[in-house]
Amino acid sequence: MADERVALQLVINGRLVRGDVEPRTLLAYYLRDELGLTGTHVGCDTSQCGACTVLLDGLAVKSCTVLAVQADGCRVTTVEGLASGGHLHPVQRAFQEEHGLQCGFCTPGAMMLAAWLVEQEPHADERAIREALDGLICRCTGYENIVRAIQRAQALSEASEEPGLQRAEGGRGR
Amino acid sequence: MIPSAFRYRRAQTVAEALDLLRQEPEAKLLAGGQSLLPLMKLRLARPGTLVDISRIDELRRFEVRPDRVVIGAMVRYHQVLANAELRARLPLLPQAVAVIADPQVRHRGTVGGSAAHADPASDLAAVFLAADAEFVLQGPQGERRVQARDWFLGPMMSNLQPDELLCRIEIPLAWPPHQAYLKFPHPASGYALAGVAALVSRAPDGSVEDVKVAVTGAGQLPFAAQGVTAALKGQTLSRQLMREAAERGAADGTYADDGPYSAAYRQNLARVMIERALAKASES
Ligand SMILES: Cc1cc2nc3c(=O)[nH]c(=O)nc-3n(C[C@H](O)[C@H](O)[C@H](O)COP(=O)(O)OP(=O)(O)OC[C@H]3O[C@@H](n4cnc5c(N)ncnc54)[C@H](O)[C@@H]3O)c2cc1C
Ligand code: FES
Ligand code: FES
Numbered sequence: 001m002a003d004e005r006v007a008l009q010l011v012i013n014g015r016l017v018r019g020d021v022e023p024r025t026l027l028a029y030y031l032r033d034e035l036g037l038t039g040t041h042v043g044c045d046t047s048q049c050g051a052c053t054v055l056l057d058g059l060a061v062k063s064c065t066v067l068a069v070q071a072d073g074c075r076v077t078t079v080e081g082l083a084s085g086g087h088l089h090p091v092q093r094a095f096q097e098e099h100g101l102q103c104g105f106c107t108p109g110a111m112m113l114a115a116w117l118v119e120q121e122p123h124a125d126e127r128a129i130r131e132a133l134d135g136l137i138c139r140c141t142g143y144e145n146i147v148r149a150i151q152r153a154q155a156l157s158e159a160s161e162e163p164g165l166q167r168a169e170g171g172r173g174r
Numbered sequence: 175m176i177p178s179a180f181r182y183r184r185a186q187t188v189a190e191a192l193d194l195l196r197q198e199p200e201a202k203l204l205a206g207g208q209s210l211l212p213l214m215k216l217r218l219a220r221p222g223t224l225v226d227i228s229r230i231d232e233l234r235r236f237e238v239r240p241d242r243v244v245i246g247a248m249v250r251y252h253q254v255l256a257n258a259e260l261r262a263r264l265p266l267l268p269q270a271v272a273v274i275a276d277p278q279v280r281h282r283g284t285v286g287g288s289a290a291h292a293d294p295a296s297d298l299a300a301v302f303l304a305a306d307a308e309f310v311l312q313g314p315q316g317e318r319r320v321q322a323r324d325w326f327l328g329p330m331m332s333n334l335q336p337d338e339l340l341c342r343i344e345i346p347l348a349w350p351p352h353q354a355y356l357k358f359p360h361p362a363s364g365y366a367l368a369g370v371a372a373l374v375s376r377a378p379d380g381s382v383e384d385v386k387v388a389v390t391g392a393g394q395l396p397f398a399a400q401g402v403t404a405a406l407k408g409q410t411l412s413r414q415l416m417r418e419a420a421e422r423g424a425a426d427g428t429y430a431d432d433g434p435y436s437a438a439y440r441q442n443l444a445r446v447m448i449e450r451a452l453a454k455a456s457e458s
Contacts, residue, residue: 006182023182023224026211045175047212050278059252059281065211066282069182070204070226113277134364135276 008072012037013081021068028052030068031078039079039108043137050136053109054078060116060135079108082115090156091115091149100149102140110136114150118157126151177214181223188312188339191227195337196314198223203339205248205287208279233286233341238263242347247286247340252277254285264345265458266305266353266371270297273357275364286340289325292332295365297357299326299396303388304371307345313338326395349373349386354455358391358447366391367435368443370399370451382406387423387451392444394430399423399448411456420449 005020012035021030031037031054043051045064052064055077082089091114094100101107117124117132124132129150133143183198185191195201200222204210213219227233233248238259245254254260254271261268274280274288274297288298289309301307302322309320313335320333327333334340352374357366369390377383385406390396401422409415424445429437 004179004181022179024177024179024214026176026215029176045215047208047279050276053278056281060278061281062278064215065208065279067182067204067207067211067224069184070207070228116277132277135278 006069006072008069010071010074010076012076013078023067023069025068026064027054027056027066027068027071027076028063031063031076037078037080041105041108043105043109048137049106049109050113051106051109053112053135055112055116058116058119060113062135077112077115079111082111089115090160091118091153094149094153094156095146098145098149098152100141100145106136106138106140110138110146114146114153117150118153122154122157124150124154175215177211178217178220180214180221182226183223184226185230187230188232188341191225191230191339192312192314192337194223194225195339198225201225203227203290205290206250206282206284208275208283209287209291209293227339235342238347240347243267243345245285245343245345247284247289247342249285251280251283251285255280262351263347264305264349264353265351266355266373267298267301267345269353270301270355270357270369270371273297273355273359285343289343290332290334290340292326292328292330293365294326294329294393294395295360295367295369295391296396297355297366297369297390300366300369300371300388300390301355302343302345303396303398304373304386305345305349306386307343309333309340310342310344311338312341323398329394350375352376352455352458354451354458356447356451356454358443368392368440368447370444370447372448372451372455374452374455376456381408381410383408385452387448389423389427389444389448392424392429392440392447393427395428397427399426399444401426402448402452406452411452413453416449416452416456420445420452423448 007020009018031040041051043049047065054063057074202221204224204226233246235246236249237244251271288296307322311318355371357369360367371388373386375383387399387402402419405419405422429440
């Protein structure tokens with residue numbers, strides 16, 4: 001039983017990936033250990049902190065609480081997939097400009113949650129932003145600068161001609 | 175943390191899932207995984223096989239009909255929040271879903287998974303009980319329907335048998351939109367220390383035609399606070415009357431001491447939250 005491996009195929013950051021995994025492999029570990037995408041951080045490993053957040057078919061999820069086999073046939077976007085063509089994603093620029101991080105440990109998760117929110121609810125007010133941040137534990141910033149960064153990302157996305165996440169992901173196989 | 179090894183099978187139909195449940199050793203169904211995977215990572219659950227039901231189309235049905243809402247077991251929380259018709263017809267349900275966990279968990283977790291898991295502090299338990307949900311199951315013997323009042327048999331124990339699958343939940347649309355779900359979350363876990371669902375219908379003269387309240391989290395099991403109905407039916411609402419009704423409703427629960435929260439504290443919290451939910455529902 002322990003030897004069973006399951007084939008899977010998914011599109012990660014716009015690139016088609018084929019592989020096979022033990023069914024118990026969690027998506028976070030598949031990304032980090034098998035694919036070398038170590039931008040996704042594992043913080044608590046108990047579904048609490050959100051540091052491991054990635055986008056699964058465009059929706060923010062905790063990759064420590066999703067099996068890699070559950071993501072078979074899906075699109076996955078990690079923090080490595082935010083920038084495109086040498087251009088930072090509006091969320092990345094906003095986190096830089098507003099100093100939305102200190103130690104940086106939660107930041108990949110924070111930015112993926114932010115990328116989902118800015119895409120899904122471009123006009124979320126401060127209250128809605130704070131509610132969404134329920135899915136992220138940051139031990140450093142006290143959240144103030146993260147909230148500001150998300151607000152700036154909203155403005156940058158609206159103003160910018162640069163590709164947002166949707167277009168950055170374009171050209172994917174499915 | 176890594177779960178112990180298991181086999182993975184993906185079912186395409188309900189019949190296939192039932193066959194796998196019967197054939198595979200120590201099989202368990204996998205829906206959104208937001209309760210099961212954390213338990214498996216802690217090795218508190220060690221299924222031999224996981225039967226993934228997330229791709230079964232029949233379980234993703236979601237219809238708001240004139241007389242009832244039909245929610246397939248695999249409907250995820252975020253899909254409930256996105257349904258505008260539901261917000262108009264049964265606002266209680268999206269109100270409760272909105273305060274479950276966080277956006278990431280709501281993107282994965284399912285209505286059916288919450289029902290099957292039967293956590294005595296799950297937010298939806300109060301909604302199911304207050305709104306008289308009906309659970310539609312499939313098993314080797316065919317279909318079975320279970321009323322909400324017969325669903326929660328014990329902590330983490332629903333009426334489901336190990337060889338059965340919950341297909342859908344049907345909730346009658348019998349109430350006007352005077353509805354409220356209010357939650358007092360545990361400061362660390364975010365689960366309900368007390369969560370109250372309240373439905374109120376008013377007669378043309380403003381008196382209470384009917385009222386239904388259910389409580390999750392506070393008691394050992396989620397419960398319908400029938401004392402509230404007895405106290406308020408036919409009456410004209412007042413602060414004083416709602417207070418008395420809340421007292422009687424809270425007395426319908428069975429409470430136990432639990433860490434820092436004594437049984438008396440829990441019952442008092444249920445009373446306070448019932449009173450607030452009644453006020454909110456009747457003002458809505
Ligand atoms: C960080 C965090 C915070 C949370 N906070 C809250 C909260 O505040 N309030 C709350 O109510 N919940 C909370 N939850 C729990 C969450 O609601 C779960 O998603 C839900 O309880 C289970 O749904 P699921 O689809 O993920 O089920 P799974 O985890 O896939 O399954 C749970 C159980 O139900 C069984 N099952 C699933 N579907 C079926 C079916 N169709 N038929 C038969 N059996 C089935 C499985 O075999 C398993 O035993 C939280 C979870 C996490 C991780
Ligand atoms: S590592 Fe996944 S939620 Fe903390
Ligand atoms: S920046 Fe250090 S945990 Fe968030």
